[in-house]
Amino acid sequence: MRVLALSSSLTTLPSSSSETSKPPILCNFIITHNNIANCAKKSLTLALSGALSFGLLFSSPCSIALESPTIQSPSSSSSELCREDERVAKAETRPEVVTNEGIVEEAWEIVNESFIDTGRHRWSPQTWLQKKEDILNTSIPTRSKAHDIIRRMLASLGDPYTRFLSPEEFSKMARYDMSGIGLNLREVLEDDGDLKLKVIGLLLDGPAHSAGVRQGDEVLAVNGVDVGGKSAFEVSSLLQGPNETFVTIKVKHGNCGPIQSIEVQRQLVARTPVLYRLEQIDNGTTSVGYMRLKEFNALARKDLVTAMKRLQDMGASYFVLDLRDNLGGLVQAGIEIAKLFLNEGKTIIYTTGRDSQYQNTIVADAAPLITAPVIVLVNNKTASASEIVASSLHDNCRAVLVGERTYGKGLIQSVFELSDGSGVVVTVGKYVTPNHRDINGNGIEPDYRNFPAWGDVKQHLSKCGTRL
Numbered sequence: 001m002r003v004l005a006l007s008s009s010l011t012t013l014p015s016s017s018s019e020t021s022k023p024p025i026l027c028n029f030i031i032t033h034n035n036i037a038n039c040a041k042k043s044l045t046l047a048l049s050g051a052l053s054f055g056l057l058f059s060s061p062c063s064i065a066l067e068s069p070t071i072q073s074p075s076s077s078s079s080e081l082c083r084e085d086e087r088v089a090k091a092e093t094r095p096e097v098v099t100n101e102g103i104v105e106e107a108w109e110i111v112n113e114s115f116i117d118t119g120r121h122r123w124s125p126q127t128w129l130q131k132k133e134d135i136l137n138t139s140i141p142t143r144s145k146a147h148d149i150i151r152r153m154l155a156s157l158g159d160p161y162t163r164f165l166s167p168e169e170f171s172k173m174a175r176y177d178m179s180g181i182g183l184n185l186r187e188v189l190e191d192d193g194d195l196k197l198k199v200i201g202l203l204l205d206g207p208a209h210s211a212g213v214r215q216g217d218e219v220l221a222v223n224g225v226d227v228g229g230k231s232a233f234e235v236s237s238l239l240q241g242p243n244e245t246f247v248t249i250k251v252k253h254g255n256c257g258p259i260q261s262i263e264v265q266r267q268l269v270a271r272t273p274v275l276y277r278l279e280q281i282d283n284g285t286t287s288v289g290y291m292r293l294k295e296f297n298a299l300a301r302k303d304l305v306t307a308m309k310r311l312q313d314m315g316a317s318y319f320v321l322d323l324r325d326n327l328g329g330l331v332q333a334g335i336e337i338a339k340l341f342l343n344e345g346k347t348i349i350y351t352t353g354r355d356s357q358y359q360n361t362i363v364a365d366a367a368p369l370i371t372a373p374v375i376v377l378v379n380n381k382t383a384s385a386s387e388i389v390a391s392s393l394h395d396n397c398r399a400v401l402v403g404e405r406t407y408g409k410g411l412i413q414s415v416f417e418l419s420d421g422s423g424v425v426v427t428v429g430k431y432v433t434p435n436h437r438d439i440n441g442n443g444i445e446p447d448y449r450n451f452p453a454w455g456d457v458k459q460h461l462s463k464c465g466t467r468l
Contacts, residue, residue: 098419100146101136107150107164107424108132110416114428115162116354118411118440122158131156147422154424161413162426170415170423179239179298181247181264182206183213185232197227197235199251211264214253221250221261233332237298241266273300273329276307278314286454289316293337296329296385301336308340308369318454319370321389322377324403328384335362338392340369341399348392350436351412353429358412373457374399378446383407387439388431394444395434397464400457401446410439 108131117123131153140146151164179185182203188196199217202209219227222238230238239247243266250261275292289311293300311319328334338348342364351360376390376399387406393399412429430440437444447460 100140100143103143103146103418103420103422104135104140104149104153105132106418108135108153110424110426111154111157111162114353114355114414115157115159115426116358116429117157118159118427118430122156143420150422150424159427161411163424165415165423165425167421170417170421179208179236180241180266181208181239182267183208183239185219185235187232197230197232207264207267208249208262212260212262213249213251213264216254217251219249219251220259223248231332231336233298233330233336234301237302239266240298243267271297271299272303273297274303274307276311278311278316281454287315287317288454289314289319290322291319292322293326293386295326296331296333296337298330298333300329300333301340304337305340305369312370316372318372318457319374320377321374321393321399323382323386323390324377324379325381326383326386327381327407328386328409331385331388334385334388338389339364339366341374341393342368342396346392346396347434349388349434350432351429352432353412355428358429368398373454373461375451375457376401377403378406378444379404380407380443383409387444391433391435391437391439391444394447395437397461400448400452400460401444402448402451403446404449405445406439406443408439408441408443 108128111123112125112128112132115123135149135153140149147164147166154162154164183199183206184201185197186200188198188200190196197219199208199213199215199219202213202215219235221227222235225238227235227238239249241247246263246265248261248263250259252259273294273296275294277290279288279290280286281288289308291304291307291311293304308319335348342348344364344366346364348362348364351358351362353359374393376393378386378390378401382390382403383406387408387410390399390401390406394401410431411427412431413425414428415423415425417423430438432438433444452460
């Protein structure tokens with residue numbers, strides 16, 4: 001199964017007559033393609049630990065290295081390894097004839113192995129097996145008929161997020177670019193145990209591809225900064241910048257090729273999602289740092305860190321994080337932002353699913369940036385990544401929640417590419433808060449409806465802390 005990995009949930013809130021409809025939000029997706037049986041299971045862990053990743057241009061890393069300008073000749077053993085890798089890659093990419101029945105069975109198998117019923121109780125192994133037998137006993141004369149069967153088959157699950165993607169829809173989704181230069185990255189664990197940051201998706205004729213970056217390249221540095229130890233998400237943030245400015249990427253071509261520094265011109269405008277200001281209360285004797293986070297994009301963590309540091313320098317002794325009307329975005333951004341407030345080792349979120357690969361505990365891995373009391377403002381359009389941040393700060397006694405019950409979107413979807421270029425989006429897991437509460441369909445109840453006094457906030461957090 002070719003894994004294009006992507007992370008999203010495509011939540012659409014109900015629209016009302018008094019407001020314009022909002023676009024779907026990206027939350028936690030993984031894009032996969034049916035070739036290697038275990039890729040779907042591995043993709044979730046990779047998506048949670050890295051950035052959105054899409055295989056937009058595929059070829060053998062080592063064959064690319066051999067086409068690149070040679071700076072340093074690889075050793076004979078490395079060359080042999082490259083040739084072997086190339087032979088394997090060519091064997092894996094050999095085109096296959098896919099029948100209409102085969103496409104339907106691919107989609108059926110994905111659901112059978114990965115789907116998690118989130119409460120409607122329409123799915124069971126027995127009924128799903130019977131559905132396969134019923135479908136494959138009928139004639140499927142055309143590809144259009146096969147796609148219609150898959151649509152009906154997925155609709156029978158009663159899950160609004162599990163659905164079919166036409167080849168055109170899948171192609172549009174796979175072109176998503178969070179770096180601003182037409183590439184996507186993933187942390188790849190090598191056989192020797194080393195964790196390397198590699199290019200796993202390239203936009204054909206995009207800025208990075210045109211400049212000489214190739215599929216399978218290992219990223220070593222960005223603008224002279226060594227990226228060793230950094231996550232794919234962090235490095236993608238470094239790559240972003242104002243439109244038409246340049247970024248220099250140091251890459252190693254393939255597993256065995258030369259090292260090269262490449263200058264790439266950015267072609268997207270990176271917009272900050274953070275607004276902040278310092279407010280004075282108690283007749284000017286107390287300073288409060290107010291931070292509004294509009295969405296969780298690749299700049300969210302970096303810009304929030306800047307805001308927090310500046311507000312601290314300006315004398316803020318309390319903080320307000322406003323997540324109202326924040327429908328979510330990149331889940332990894334939410335996880336990284338939660339870490340800014342939590343002590344090392346504290347749980348941020350749990351993920352659960354049918355398969356053990358989807359059962360993870362995500363924890364903070366460093367000391368917090370601030371330790372001052374925090375109020376998080378929420379409402380009924382605080383969703384997905386916003387709910388991860390709000391619940392993690394609340395359950396770890398780092399913040400009180402003020403406002404309305406949150407939306408309640410805590411599902412994990414994977415996007416699997418089928419052999420004919422179409423795809424299926426399947427719910428494979430869900431998020432559970434540090435206090436083991438199911439977010440999906442329930443939302444998070446605030447501690448206060450109206451803005452409390454800071455003395456009450458400190459007292460509330462103190463009592464909460466004694467119960468941990």
